[in-house]
Amino acid sequence: MVAEGPVQPGGEVELALHMRTNPGWHGYWQNPGDAGLPMTVDWTLPDGASVGPLRYPVPTRLLIAGLMNYVFEREYAVLVRLKVPADARGTVPIRAAARWLACTDKVCVPEEGELSTNLVVGTGAPDRRPQFDTWRQALPQPLAAPVQFATAGDKLRLAIPLPASVRADEPYVFLATEKIGDYAGEQKFSRSGDTLVAELPRKGGGANRFEGVVALGDGRGLSFQAVPGAVPDASGTTGGSETTLLWALLGAIAGGILLNLMPCVFPILALKALHLSKAGGDSREARRDALAYAAGAIVGTGALGAAILAIRAGGSAVGWAFQLQDPRTIVLLFLLALAITLNLLRLFELPVLGGSARPAGGFGTGLLAAFVATPCAGPFMGAALGAALLLPPAGSLLVFAALGFGLALPFVLVAFVPALRRRLPKPGAWMARLQRFLAIPMAATAAACLWLLWRQGGMPALQLAAAAGVIVAAMLVSWGWAQRNGERRQGWAIAAVIVLVSLGAMIAVPGPAPRSAAAKSVNAWSEAKVAAQLGQGGPVFVYFTADWCLTCKANEAAAIDRPEVQDAFEKAGVKVLVGDWTNGDPAITRFLESRxxxxxxxxxxxxxGQPAEELPQVLTPGMLISRATAR
Incomplete structure (x- = not known):
């Protein structure tokens, strides 16, 4: 047993169990297959020290007398992560008793050994990083997204998210969880776009979740966790997923409709209704504008969905509203909200909202509505978009497009149903008053963007955005003066300045600042903390949130942070853990995907003693208090 190098008090270091095999002999993987035994290690550690799981390299296959063995026939290393106590000094003795099975094709010999190393705390130990880097390269790399599996008779079918550009010359699935598949049976593979479909012979009762490694050839491999889901068939369609797709489409449409009630989207919809009211009885013009608006909303949400799929295919863990984890996007959203606020106050006319450039104006408004709607994943949306990421690319894009259709549906209905259009009030002075009233939620959206910038990038980001906002506001007011006086050339010059200022602010804004100590407090979520609290017999309430999520903040203010709820939690010993996704945490992203x-x-x-209960996306104090007092 060797250590990678020295370690600091309270720090972590990699250990390697270096196994050397003689010619003709082999050792076994964590799941040995039809025969054999995995290695067992009993650790003797100082108080306060702990080790993680054994991490094996990608194994190979060895078929003996019809039995499939998952083995290592060459020299290899099993890695394990060790954490030393915070008060560690000098050298820390690490001892372990290991047992393993060494076999040939005719005989097996149980072996055991006492492993030891004296870990140097501080400086002075040899640096073995190059050797450990070589061993780490032999480990399977974790897949960011879970593998979906389905059973069909005696077959276990897996949908493995793997970009078509990734070579898989000789794929093979090693099941780490036992009693699921027939190890010696034939495995079949096919492609469905960016999904590698594996068909394995099934054995045993199955499991709700399991782990494994897909070997790609040349020693490369990807570790995965598998959850139930839709799996494409050999033709690229999703067998048995028609119902899943249908429900995802309906959920996306319903979620899109509800997005219109959000404070950043509702003023845009109301503006479209006002312009429709001004248009009077021109049904042809109203329908054309509505179709253009719907096209813009569908293209906008579809483009965001395509971006998510492309980034995930590249190996990064992202989800809905991923772009709001970048301060540059927040600057753009702030300047847009500011511009819409000034437009609602009638300080200038924004052509894309004014309807004067139809159908381009309607299309642009739809794009704008799709962009400003992204901070939220309200009712119906969460499950629908989660299902979208489990479908083949075509189905995923269809669900994202359905979200845009739902966003545009109220306006489309008003435009295409004469009875609804006749119910619109006739134009009058009330329209100007309503327009100014609508400026209030949009101004609140702009203020929320500034707060979010401060949270993500600190005071430098806030000051830069505020300065850009002052300049853009002054330019827009000047543009309004030019519009009222018919000076179009001056208006175009001002528009150019606004674009340059906006681009400059987006480029110059600092990246996300490191999270403060408060953000890393004992209340920060981790699966280990949940397990520890449950082990002590106490309930746990976990909420995943982000500073840019309006639904999250509304629930926190209306339910979670209420004094009566906090009192009930304290009396019942409820542990509250927070998963902050503001700046994008891959661990949270993977957990969200697993749900x-x-x-x-x-x-x-x-x-x-009970499985986790998923609560609705709209919380009430009574909902939380009743669970806290039900013990």
Whole structure:
């Protein structure tokens, strides 16, 4: 047993169990297959020290007498992560008793050994990083997204997210969880776009979740966690997923409709209704504008969905509203909200909202509505978008497009149903008053963007955005003066300045600042903390949130942070953990995906001895208090 190098008090270091095999002999993987035994290690550690799981390289196959063995026939290393106590000094003795099975094709010999190393704390130990880097390269790399599996008779079918550009010369699935598949049976593979479909012979009763490694050839491999879901068939269609797709489409449409009630989207919809009211009885013009608006909303949400799929295919873990984890996007959203606010106050006319450039104006408004709607994943949306990421690319894009259709549906209905259009009030002075009233929620959206910038990039980002906002506001007011006086050339010059200032602010804004100590407090979520609290017999309430999620903040203010709820939690010993996804945390992203979610909010209630209960996306104080007092 060797250590990678020295370690600091309270720090972590990699250990390697270096195994050397003689010619003709082999050792076994964590799941040995039809025969053999995995290695067992009993650790003797100082108080306060701990080790993680054994991490094996990608194994190979060895078929003996019809039995499939998962083995290592060459020299290899099993890695394990060690954490030393915070008060460690000098050298820390690490001892372990290991047992393993060494075999040939005719005989097996149980072996054991006492492993030891004296770990140097501080400086002075040899640096073995090059050797450890070589061993780490032999480990399977974790897949960011979960593998979906389905059973069909005696077959176990897996949908492995793997970009078509990734070579898989000789794929093979090693099941780490036992009693699921027939190890010696034939495995079949096919492609469905960016999904590698594996068909394995099934054995045993199965499991709700399992782990494994897909070997790609040349020693490369990807580790995965598998959850139930839709799996494409050999033709690229999703066998048995028609119902899943249908429900995802309906959920996306319903979620899109509800997005119109959000404070950043409702003023845009109301403006479109006002312009429709001004248009009077011109049904042809109203329908053309509505179709253009719907096209813009569908293209906008579809483009965001395509961006998510492309980034995930590249190996990054992202979800809905991923772009709001970048301060540059927040600057753009702030300047847009500011511009719409000034437009609602009638300080200038924004052509894309004014309807004067139809159908281009309607299309642009739809794009704008899709962009400003992204901070939220409200009711119906979370499950729908989570399902979208489990479908083949075509189905995923269809669900994202359905979200845009739902966003545009109210306006389309008003435009195409004469009875609804006749119910619109006739133009009058009330329209100007309503327009100014609508400026209030849009101004609140702009203020929320500034707060979010401060949270993400600190005071430098806030000051830069505020300065850009002052300049853009002055330019827009000047543009309004030019519009009222018919000076179009001056208006175009001002527009050019606005674009340059906006681009400059987006380029210059600092990246996300490191999270403060408060953000890394004992209340920060981790699966280990949930397990520890449940082990002590106490309930846990976990909420996943982000500073840019309006639904999250509304639930926190209306339910979670209410004094009566906090008192009930304290009396019942409820541990509250927060998963902050503001700046994009890959661990949170992977957990959300494992729950079939593409974004926040997500609320989970854990009671000892029971599976996690997923709460609705609209919380009430009574909902939380009743669970706290039900013990």
């Amino acid at each position: 079939g979610r593409a974004g926040v909010p997500l609320y989970l209630w854990y009671a000892p």
